[in-house]
Amino acid sequence: MTAMTLHRWRALLVALAVSASAIAAPAPPFQPMFDQARQHYALPGLAMAVVEDGQVVYQHTAGERRIGTGEAIDENTLFKIASNSKAMTAALLARLVDRGALRWDDPVIRYLPQFRMHDPWVTEHMQVRDLLIHNSGLGLGAGDLMLWPEPNAFTRQDIIAGLAHLKPVTSFRSGYAYDNLMYVVAGEVAARAGGKPYDQLLREEVFVPLGMQRCQVGAWSVAAVGNVAQPHARRDGRTVVTQPDADTSPDLASMAAGGIRCSLRDMTRWMQVLLDPAQVPGWLSDAQRRALWTAHMPMPIGARQRQWDNAHFAAYGYGWRLSDLDGQWKVAHTGTLSGMYSSLALLPDRRVGVVLLINGDAEDARTALMQAALRHYTAPDDSKGVLDYARLLRDEQQQRRDSGHVRPDTRARTPASLQGTAAWQGRYRDPWLGPARVCPHNGQLRFQLEKSPQLQGTVMQLGARWLVQWDTLGADAEPWLQPQPGTPPTLALRAIDPDIDFSYDYQDLQFTRIGDCP
Template identity: 30%
Template sequence: MEVTPDRRALLKTIGLGAAGVASVSLLTSCTGGVAAQSSSAQPSPSLLPAPPGQIEPLLDHAKVTSALDQLDGLVNDSMEKTGLPGMAVAVVYQDEVVYSKGFGVREVGKPDKIGPDTVFKLASVSKPLASTVVAGVVGRKLIQWTDPVIKYDTGFALKDDYVTKNASFADLLSHRSGLKTASGDLLEDLGFDRTYILGHINQEPLDTFRASYNYSNFGYTAGGEAAAKAMKMSWEDLADAVLFKPLGMSASSYRNADYEKASDKAIIHVPVGNKQWAAKYHRDADSEAPAGGASSTIRDLAQWLRLQLGGGTYESRPVIDPAALQETHVPQSISGPASAPAARSRFYGLGWNVSYDDQARVQLGHSGAFNLGTATSVAMLPGEQLAIVALTNGRPQGIPEAITAGFLDAVQHGKPTVDWLSFTADVFHKLDESEKPKVDYTKAPANPAPAKSNENYTGTYDNPYYGPLVVLDSDGKLAMKMGPADNPTTFPLTHFDGDTFSFESIGENANGLAGALFAASKDGTSPSVTLDFYDRTGLGTFTRAS
């Protein structure tokens, strides 16, 4: 079935900053591959009639069972076509975990299998978990969604004083504070901790307050931190107390150390060739824990999905206030305005992407991804009491999104109506292409201008955002050192052209070689250097101090 350019543009919202963002529900509700279901479809007789204003359920056990029977095939096919090392999938329907299974291996080259209790890094699926935690604090009447976060975290600050004084929990958790996408992410890549990053995002330029949508990991993290301060707890302890312990989610944590010490964990992988993967990196997301630092299993996440579908009730026990939780499911920001009169807009709630399908049913979803080796996806049809979560141990290529979208498609239409794996892979490929550096430093000029002597460039350069940069001469070769004082990163410099050198970018946002552009000198020493990779929001110029 044809996919229009408008729909392709829509699906570009799937892709990824440091922790990533997406709604798999977009894949099923807003593409041409899903036909409208007949309005004559009958709800399950076991379900009570919907209240006024609520859509009648259209699914029944037979349809769900038929789709479940196809899930093994969807997963095995995606793994065979991509070589993905491992995946785990769980489905919840009408408060029952009706599917929970692992596939493949925890690490390439080793025999240990993935199972329901294998711990995965969740990346941005951490966000709807986090909004559940904050809803728990709201339900305790200690905060309100509309409260300014500075009321509880007096150190919170953004570039504009008005925004600093008025930005609420809802503003930060729905990405409408004006803080731009990727603000703080490069500090994280350098190894700075949460305190440093949140203390420096006030230098980041802002978009329009409450009238713009910019996916921000550290804006989200600031909201989570403020909720924890309201409870006089750390974020990690708060999540344990409010969510993980009440639901018996014993394998879940917002601490990287807990993931590392787990005996049954999925190691992260990146592709290294055709259907070939390698475990090359480690990813510590403690600095952005509320936004991307959670780890969990499908067994645990299935309990969380039961809580979500149960409106805050778990095994007949109230755990999260239903009104506070429902607020997380309501559109708060327009994440993608309709591009045509007949097109649908896309929304972001509080930690959830929110959309509506052809039958006007609410669909909630979120994806997570670390470019260093993790991709995850969760999707819910709350009115149908149906949810699915897919976790993988490979770099984002649209694989978990294809599984969740394919399952929801099969539930509604008997079988998938789109080759979802090819479709999502194409979207992610285009996202990767769009993130390539503007200057290709792998292609040196045919006749480059010579560099000056090393003494022209060496010295210490100051930057209020990134901290000091030291350019040094090591056995006749230049290098630069930057990052936390107790653990800086050294970047070898390679001459490119004139006063420009190249270096290898690092971290979650790395995209190959970047440039160090030294300003021309008048007295034999360069007065400043601009690092183009770190200058995305105009903060990448370092001024000579010595």
């Protein structure tokens, strides 16, 4: 056999081997998952990426930034990542700890002397680390109405001042209750320790060194940056844009807790660096990386987590939820804002990460798609897919309805009588949410919160009860309006929907009448 003939045989054998390998290799599972989630839940837009061993093994986007415009979502489209911002705030603080600018066990009042909790002892003993792990003793989502709905006129100084008026529901450090306000405080601690505004520090310490080029924080021009996904909601059976951006995105008071926007490419880069320190050597010390993913506060394990994940532990780290999934370590977080959902999950021991960004009402879609994607790694022999998890979620919801856990039917409402409500019309004030009015306007009784333009609506009557029909928010956010006897008169708000988002913390409000309508 000549050398030329031998070379041809070798080339043929190599080609056959490559062809056989390609035939035998299983098709990537993520595209069918992506398509099923988007179609089943009629999502306006979806972006997804998967990282393995530092490499992007899957990345796909579909849908529109604003439904009906044809403006396609791509890997550079900006989404609100909501509470996935918390991990970035924690990383910023970790960088400052590495630098010696602060310590995790420093008292908060060392950096913010004006900081006050309802209990003076808690004020004195609250440490920087406590701001990140949801152990303040406040109730679930306490004070969130100073953050959302956006935009509003509350400042970070207003939020810090309002904390003193929020009464705890448990003792300090005794249990877990998710809280956003403490992350706002954490952002201000970072600014004081770092000597620069939070948004500038985050760009310098996180976005720039990690190459997250499209992420936005602070005030920025939506028009100039461009390619920005808008939030969507279901209204009367249709998907519509809700709370769209103006030309400029303001310097949101909530940014350290949930106000950052990033693209799929940015979030993919974020995952790569978190999973592999060699991607950006020296960005965080090993000690601070461990601190972020240490179980600092135990969390309850829900029935779904036990059944779906076979979970044995759950805890909160610094900006991350920690748990086990089929016996494998999971580090994850979700992000939820009106019309925007995100999810990021890491399996550090496998060097795997998955991120989802959605610009619509998509809690179930996010849950089903992420579960199917992760269990491709942790339980490859399990045949459940996106549609199977969707059915399980529907079954859960039906069980809640069967048990009577449903929103009351309020469709028979009518505008409240001005004459019948005359005794409690006037100007009111809540200690932390501020001034409000319950006053006639154009023949109707209107509820208006001074610092939150979206918390405005018409007072309606249903039998012997009153409720507020918001002008721009959906029915799922409506509260009962309950006049309280006494002098001066007071008003309370209570959620109508038992499954209302916990950020509508109406139960913490108590409006006291301070004067007549203007």
